[in-house]
Amino acid sequence: MTDIEMLADWKAATERHADGDLARSLEIQKDRFGISDQLAQILENTAREMGWIT
Structure with a gap:
């Protein structure tokens, strides 16, 4: 897995939670x-x- 894929996975994980914060x-x-x-x-x-x- 590349670093950008890892970052995208973390982003997706934060979207699964109401209080997600990348x-x-x-x-x-x-x-x-x-x-x-x-x-x-x-x-x-x-x-x-x-x-x-941001």
């Missing part, structure tokens, strides 16, 4: 999976570009 999910997943600060920033920037977070 930005919060990214923080949780960063710690959960040991994602580097650099990759976390890339994922956040990508989500912003896609209009998934």
